Amino acid sequence: MVCQGNPVSEGIAIGKVMRYEPFVPVVDNTAIAGEKIPAALSRYEEARSGAKQELEELRLRLEQEDPQKAKIIKAHMDILFDVAMEEEIRDGIAGGKSAEAAADQIFRKYARIIGRSADERIRERASDLEDVRCRLLRNCMGIPERNLAFLAEPAVVVAKDLFPSDTASMDRRKVLAIVTEVGGPTSHTAILARSYGIPALLGVKDALSLLQSGQSVIVDAVDGKLIVNPAGEEEKAYRRKAAEFRRQAEETKKYLDGDSFTKDGVKIEVELNIGSANAQEIDAIRHTNGVGLFRSEFLYLGRETLPTEEEQYKIYRRVLMQAGDAPVILRTLDIGGDKKLECLQLPKEENPFLGNRALRLCLERRDIFKTQLRAALRAGTVGNLWLMFPMVGSMDDIRKAKGVVREVQRDLDCEKIEYNREIKIGIMIEIPAIALIADLAAKEVDFASIGTNDLCQYTTAADRLNQNVAQYYQSYHPALFRLIRDTVRQFDRAGKPISVCGELGGDGLAMPVLLGFGMRRVSMGLSAVARAKRIISRLDLAQARDMADRVCQMETAGEVEAYLRDALKDIV
Ligand SMILES: C=C(OP(=O)(O)O)C(=O)O
Numbered sequence: 001m002v003c004q005g006n007p008v009s010e011g012i013a014i015g016k017v018m019r020y021e022p023f024v025p026v027v028d029n030t031a032i033a034g035e036k037i038p039a040a041l042s043r044y045e046e047a048r049s050g051a052k053q054e055l056e057e058l059r060l061r062l063e064q065e066d067p068q069k070a071k072i073i074k075a076h077m078d079i080l081f082d083v084a085m086e087e088e089i090r091d092g093i094a095g096g097k098s099a100e101a102a103a104d105q106i107f108r109k110y111a112r113i114i115g116r117s118a119d120e121r122i123r124e125r126a127s128d129l130e131d132v133r134c135r136l137l138r139n140c141m142g143i144p145e146r147n148l149a150f151l152a153e154p155a156v157v158v159a160k161d162l163f164p165s166d167t168a169s170m171d172r173r174k175v176l177a178i179v180t181e182v183g184g185p186t187s188h189t190a191i192l193a194r195s196y197g198i199p200a201l202l203g204v205k206d207a208l209s210l211l212q213s214g215q216s217v218i219v220d221a222v223d224g225k226l227i228v229n230p231a232g233e234e235e236k237a238y239r240r241k242a243a244e245f246r247r248q249a250e251e252t253k254k255y256l257d258g259d260s261f262t263k264d265g266v267k268i269e270v271e272l273n274i275g276s277a278n279a280q281e282i283d284a285i286r287h288t289n290g291v292g293l294f295r296s297e298f299l300y301l302g303r304e305t306l307p308t309e310e311e312q313y314k315i316y317r318r319v320l321m322q323a324g325d326a327p328v329i330l331r332t333l334d335i336g337g338d339k340k341l342e343c344l345q346l347p348k349e350e351n352p353f354l355g356n357r358a359l360r361l362c363l364e365r366r367d368i369f370k371t372q373l374r375a376a377l378r379a380g381t382v383g384n385l386w387l388m389f390p391m392v393g394s395m396d397d398i399r400k401a402k403g404v405v406r407e408v409q410r411d412l413d414c415e416k417i418e419y420n421r422e423i424k425i426g427i428m429i430e431i432p433a434i435a436l437i438a439d440l441a442a443k444e445v446d447f448a449s450i451g452t453n454d455l456c457q458y459t460t461a462a463d464r465l466n467q468n469v470a471q472y473y474q475s476y477h478p479a480l481f482r483l484i485r486d487t488v489r490q491f492d493r494a495g496k497p498i499s500v501c502g503e504l505g506g507d508g509l510a511m512p513v514l515l516g517f518g519m520r521r522v523s524m525g526l527s528a529v530a531r532a533k534r535i536i537s538r539l540d541l542a543q544a545r546d547m548a549d550r551v552c553q554m555e556t557a558g559e560v561e562a563y564l565r566d567a568l569k570d571i572v
Helices: 036-065 067-080 083-094 099-115 120-124 126-141 164-169 188-196 232-253 279-287 309-323 358-364 366-382 395-414 438-444 452-460 467-472 478-494 511-517 526-537 541-553 557-567
Strands: 002-004 006-009 012-019 155-159 175-180 200-202 216-220 225-228 267-274 291-295 327-331 384-389 424-429 447-450 498-500 521-524
Touching: 006 188, 012 175, 012 232, 036 067, 036 083, 036 099, 036 126, 036 164, 067 126, 067 164, 083 099, 099 120, 099 126, 164 188, 175 188, 175 216, 188 200, 216 232, 232 526, 267 279, 267 526, 279 309, 279 526, 291 309, 291 521, 309 327, 309 366, 309 384, 327 424, 358 366, 358 395, 366 384, 366 395, 384 395, 384 447, 395 424, 395 438, 424 438, 438 447, 438 478, 447 478, 452 478, 478 498, 478 511, 478 541, 478 557, 511 526, 511 541, 511 557, 521 526, 541 557
Parallel strands: 012 155, 155 175, 175 200, 267 291, 267 521, 291 327, 327 384, 384 424, 424 447, 447 498, 498 521
Antiparallel strands: 002 225, 006 200, 012 216, 216 225
C-alpha cells in the first residue's frame, strides 16, 4: 500500500511504526455549586503546579541539549501563567464551571482566536495553546504523562498530530521519521523536524487507522510517499535511494554560504524571508544577499497593545545593522481581514482576503502606518532600507502610500530627527490588477517583489487557506507563470529591480522558469537557501529560457509540474 503525504522535512527512512496517541481530554461540563467551587479552584491551582513541574523538568533537560527548543517550553510556561486567561478561568469556576470545563473553555477560546489568523505561522501557534490545554486538563484529571522522550527502539512515529512539547522532548536519536495526519510546512512539527534533520511526512490521510505498531514502512519524505509493508526489492532500492539522499544533503550544505551563480556564471541574488526577527533569523542573514522580505506584521501579532515607534525602531535597526550594506526589504504592515490583531479591533468581513487589509487598512489608519514609517525611516540610517507596500492594486494606491511617506519625512524634518533620505520605495506584486499594469507601476516605484502566494490566490480565485478549494490553488498554473513573466519583463524594461518573495521563490522546480523570465533575485526562508543555491549552480540560462518558454505554452498546472519534474530530475 502507498499513501501520499506532504514532505515537510526531506529525507528517507525505513523502519517499524510506533503509533503515538497522546492524551485526549474528555471534559464533563456538569455545572457545580456551593462548596464544590472552592474545591475546583484548588484543583485548578494544583493542576497548574503539576503542569508547571513537568514543564520545568522538560525545560531543564532541553536547556542542556538544545536551548532553542527550551524556549518553546518557556513559552508554554508563559501560557500556563497568562494572567488574562487565569482570570477568565477563575471567573468561569466562580460562575459554576468545574476546573476542567472552565480551563477547557478558555483555552479553546484563545486557540480559536489565534487559529483564525490568515498567517499560517500564527495559526500554527494555536497548537501551543492546545498543548498546554491538554497538559493542564490531564493534571486536573490526575492522569500521568505520556510522551516520546523514551523509545525502546528506533521507530517511525505515526500520530494524528504532534504537540510542540512532543517534538521538543522526543528522543530524536530513536525517531527515524515522523508521519502525521495533519500539519503543514510551517507547523511546529515541520519546523522542529527540519531543525533535527528528521524526515517528516505530514497530512497523511487516515495514517492512524491504516497503520499498526510494528508494521514495516518506508517514509519517502522526498517524493511524499509512505510505503506500507514494502517488498524486499523495493526496500533494497530505497536503501540505495536513502544513501544517495544523504550524500546529496551533505553536498547541499556546502552551498549555504557564498554568492550564487548559474552554471554559465550569472549572479543570482538569494535573499532571506524573515518574520519574527529573532536571533536565529537575524544571524541567518549572513548566508544570503540580504533580506528579501521582512514580514513586519509579526511585531504586531499576539500582543495586547500596538508596538511603539521605539520598539519597532530598535528591531528594524538590529536587522539593518546585521545586513550591513545588503538590502533589507521591509514590508509595511500586512494585516487585516482575517489576519486579526488582538491589539486592534477590526470589523468582521464576508470576504476578508478581498477586504480592508494591508495597505488599504494602513491608508485608513494613518496613525498606525505613520508610526511604523517613522520607526523604519529612522532605523534606515544604519543600513540599506527598501520599503515595500503590500496589497497594492492601483496607481492610486502607490501614490497615496508615497504621499504618506512624504508626510512622515516632513514631520521628521520639522522635528529635526535624523532619518534615511535615500531609501528605495517598492511594492508587492500580488494583485493581478497591478501585475497587468506593471509597465506603469515600474515608473512609479524603485523596485517590486512578487508575492506568489497571494498572486496565486487572486489569479486562481482560490482562498489559500481553504482546504476545500486547495486543488484550485495551483502554483504551477501557466496563467501565474505568464503574469510573472510579463511583470519581470516590464520591470526589466524600466531598469528596476524585481524579485520573488513568495513560496515559489524557494521552489526548486520553479527556479529555472523564474531565471528564464529574467528574474535575478529570489527570496526564501532559510531552510530553502542552500538547496536553491545548489540548483541555481546547475542551471544554464539558455536552457532556463527554453524551459520558461515551454511552460508558458502549456495548458495545465499538472502538465507544467510533470514537465519540470522530468526535466529537472537530475538537478532538483
Ligand atoms: C510573500 C507573500 O506574502 P505572505 O506573507 O502573505 O505569504 C506572498 O503572498 O507571496
